[in-house]
Amino acid sequence: MWRLQSEELNLWIYNHTHTDTQTLNAKYHWQSQNVKQSGVDDMVLLSKITEDAIVDNLKKRYMDDYIFTYIGPVLISINPFKQMPYFTDREVELYQGAAQYENPPHIYALSDYMYRNMMIDAENQCVIISGESGAGKTVAAKYIMGYISKVSGGGSKVQHVKDIILQSNPLLEAFGNAKTVRNNNSSRFGKYFEIQFSRGGEPDGGKISNFLLEKSRVVNQNENERNFHIYYQMIEGANTQQKQDLGIMTPDYYYYLNQSGTYKVDGTNDSKDFQETMEAMQVIGIPGDIQAQVLQIVAGILHLGNISFIEAGNYGQVESTDLLAFPAYLLGIDPNRLQDKLISRKWDGKGESIKVTLNQEQATYTRDALAKALYARLFDYLVEAVNKAIQKPCEEFSTGVLDIYGFEIFQEEYVQEGIKWTPIEYFNNKIVCDLIENKLNPPGIMSVLDDVCATMHAKGEGADGTLLQKLQAAVGTHEHFNSWNYGFVVHHYAGKVSYDIKGFCERNRDVLFPDLIELMQSSEYHFICSLFPEKLNTDKKSRPTTASSKIKKQANDLVSTLMKCTPHYIRCIKPNETKRPKDWEESRGRHQVEYLGLRENIRVRRAGFAYRRPFNKFLMRYAILTAETWPCWRGPEQQGVLHLLRSVNMDTDQYQMGRNKVFVKNPESLFLLEEMRERKFDTFARIIQKSWRRCIARKKYEQMREEASDILYNSKERRRNSINRNFVGDYLGLEQRPELRQFLAKRERIDFADSVNKFDRRFKSIKRDLILTPKGIYLIGLEKVKKGPEKGQIKEVLKRKLEFGSISGVSLSTRQDDFFILHEAQYDSLLESNFKTEFLSLLAKRYEDINKRKLTISFTDRLEFRVKKEGWGGGGSRMVVFLRGQGDLAQIKPGGKTLTITVGDGLPKSSRHQNGAAKFSRAPQSQPSEITYSAPNKHGRPPSTAPPKLGSQRAPRVPVHNQNNQGNMDFLNVPDQGMSGKQRKRSISQRPPPAPKPQLRPQGPRCRAIYQYIGQDTDEISFDVNEVFDLVKEDSSGWWTGRHQGREGLFPGNYVEKI
């Protein structure tokens, strides 16, 4: 045993936690969520760890309606006796994937942590829920199941498993729970429920183990308590036919129900619950005829209980033989045989079998034994039915929930691992465990009990007295044992418990007399026979099993199951015995704080290492943090762990390396690791998100291009380099052009924007900025201000706005030129644009959206063009005639009222975009037709952030915002990276392969920056205007490689001039 070195410990705690408490509060508190603070969330942060401080903190929080509090990873839950508002879908969402410290303490946080741990570490998890009767264990278990069911995915099969898992609760509660004085829905059996998962985290199976059903409740109950719920449910809820078939009367008619005089429970609707129980049986897949027989057994037991016995000359006799018929009928057995087996027993002695007649007390005992056996076996059947419905052929991962008392012992682990720490005294329950279950030296209580039972004969008279004597001899001097007149006292962890010795041996024998087994095997109902599968004639005569040996085995099995899992703990606290909300009974609270060992919990957490993990698990969990550990560390595991700890600069006093495990001291150190890990995940998630968006965008563009081609397909020849061109929408960069945006509404979306040539009545061309939005088409020109203070300045003017309603159509030639005429009610506009196909397809879509009819697009080589009426003159129309000529460049020849345009043959009208060709290329590189008509530089200004011209002649035609989308594509908008960033992204797939490692050259080609460029990614360089640097490589994609200030990286070639 460790001894408490209190002075040293206090000093240590003061030094190590006093300041930490402050920083932790500030740093990790979730106040950011505007949740009112009450006490401390994690009692490891209490400045004083006294029982008073703990009780005060819990009380304060409870009164403020915070039922959950942590001690490190242990969750304390106080029964609120009212529905708290924080169990909605909102909380399910809030706690999903969140770190413990991000949100207020909650059972969902623990559930989520378990679930994630299971998935990430590929390790089974279990949660041990402890606390006294009525403290809220079962409710907690249900919240865990509900949470897991909500956050885990799955199709219809998984949904079926989820349904069964959730429905098993009302079913097993109906048969296994009862009203007691302490809890109106007290679980009278222990339960370990495993939810099993697929590798993908879907709950696709499960397993329930049940322990120690309180069978005695079937035959008698204390005052103010009830039998199992199912009895009252059936009596209240059965329909008339069922009532008749089952002989249902009022509950006071039945001896097994009327001993306590309590039939109703506040807030419970037995009739409604009955429907739910039957529904649960249905969901679980119990066939209808078996459901009926389940009820027959339940009713049969009630009627069996009404058979009473009288003493007739030392023998027991059935008081009223009339009462035999109905239970016999319900159980499908012969009433005479039933009577016979209740009042006599076969006794196998020395080779021959004798019939022993029972007295009244023994007959009553036999009746009750039969009732209990029937009920217990029925209960086991129901558990098995649930298990069958959700069993998996092979188990993968599981999360188990134990609704029973539990202890956490981890001091031994420190010793095993050779960890230096300040030991703290705590109550080691082993001493009591040994008292109860030691096999020898001295034998424990259970061993003595089994020995006495083995030598007991048929009637077992006097056995209890012998037991008490033997116990005194064996453990009488044990400091946790006392005896008293009627039994003995054990000093358990939580306090002293007195045991009445009467009936101990008989109960422990737990053998069902072969007579009763035979009797039930004679039932005409196969189902009832199947509950008694013993093979009586062949069974070896070995020492019969006893209740205590069964319990020991069950408990040992359970412990070995739990040992294979990563454990989590919930300690439930019952604040009062009144079952009222906001009622804190100080002494009860304090008592539980004491016996649940909360103070020791906190101290051990603080002094010791809160977090411990085998090296390999640690490496797996945090592998993502460094390149050396991802995807796996090559080298000794311990070194890998150290490497990770150093990579996050963890203070060396914050961890210790054990033999196989790493121990991390304070929660905040762990938070640091977790936070880094989350951040990494976040970064990677963003990268994936980005490329996904890019991929979606590309698909969208491809689709648009296809659609656009459809417009011209078979109607117009195509230009060679337009056919595989990508659509980018905004070629003007409106984001940075407030002078153009001024004509649009604030959030007006840009479908398309480009500089076009507009032809007047005399076929003189002039530049216009054409903008297409969902509201219409804008044509913006530049004019010299004639009056006012800005006189003489060149300003943008909205020359024309065309509403979709007034557009009557568009006409184009059949040749490869870029001309088109927008026909409008008043007059037409003859325009020329390199991106006419893109513009047309977008216009056609918007037009159709608004006018609910298709835009008329006509193709002919004689186009009529109605001109604007101006003053007295003007009006009328012009002709545009297209002729076959030479070359790809259109030659224009105005002549009177006719414009003649000559151009060579383009690609055939049936040309289509070739899939896979030139995907996502940069903005078109030198295109002859553009050279002819485009202004050399947009409005004579070099853009401040936009990349300048690619070739020597053409203006920048780069997208600023890819808003050429249909429908809502807002998700495409990533944070603005400036024009170059966007352009670069489009061309990312065309980047040159990474340049070879730079070689030292005395003097290679150099270049001078004409514009400033800020690198948008880690493989790019940045430079200022006029800076001169090495040009390592030119590439046709436009992304050149340069070396600037010792760094080599990519940059857009058109930002520099070679020198």
Ligand SMILES: Nc1ncnc2c1ncn2[C@@H]1O[C@H](COP(=O)(O)OP(=O)(O)OP(=O)(O)O)[C@@H](O)[C@H]1O
């Ligand atoms: N979180 C909660 N919110 C609201 N009510 C609760 C909560 N926990 C418990 N209760 C109330 O307390 C009652 C008792 O809780 P529960 O049955 O879970 O106790 P238990 O610890 O399982 O007790 P036993 O050991 O007797 O089975 C519930 O029926 C419910 O009325």
Ligand SMILES: [Mg+2]
């Ligand atoms: Mg319970």
